[in-house]
Amino acid sequence: MWSRKSLFGNARKLLILVVIILVNVVDQILGRNGAVTYATVLFKIANGGLSIIENLAKVDVLVPSNLANKLKHINEESSKSVTEELREEFNDKEEDK
Template sequence: MTVSFTETEAFKTFFYAGEIRLLYFLMILMAIDIFTGLAKALKNNKLWSRKSLFGYARKLLIFCIIVLANIIDQILGTHGGILFVTIFFYIANEGLSIIENCAEMGVLVPQEIADKLAVIKNEKGTSVTTEIKEEFTSSHSRDLEGDTAEVKIKIEKD
């Protein structure tokens, strides 16, 4: 009798208790996203090892969040609810990233999807995900050092 580690109770309790095929699907989408991201970077002559390493680290951290969602799911006893929402979020995120990479490389994308991607882009022409990635880079955070902001709040009574 052979038992794989993914079928043990310890794996299901501490790592992943959901449908293992969803996890495999997410891994495949991540690999495709890495491939399309590298192809886009080569096309735009912007292949930068530090930026790609940051992307790979992000992918690994996604698995940490999935493990955390599994543990929270086990504690709260939601029978996979939190875990499935988390993994479907990352599946949708990876799919969107693949479509965005392909569209930026000139691959024809259906008009409905292109319209949705245009909504996600801001006035500078960069996507929201790109802005979030840039927010966490050290060069961008150095620009913000020493800046101060003033916020004024006015409350009116009816």
């Protein structure tokens, strides 16, 4: 209950709640009648759903093959670190000049 992993997980969930509250405030300021908040919550739900499906595929639960292939492709693309991607982006920009 008080492990480091548990504390970080709970902090992350609390941060998500804070983000949704802030988005709700911004939504009210912009007068969008809940559109921004709704989009944020749907994004978070979709992200969680994809994570669950990805974990199911990792433990060999039957997942549709098209979906499993797309998830595998996404994981291969995201294997680069952020610094590697930034380095490639800036190197490409300098070569274009």
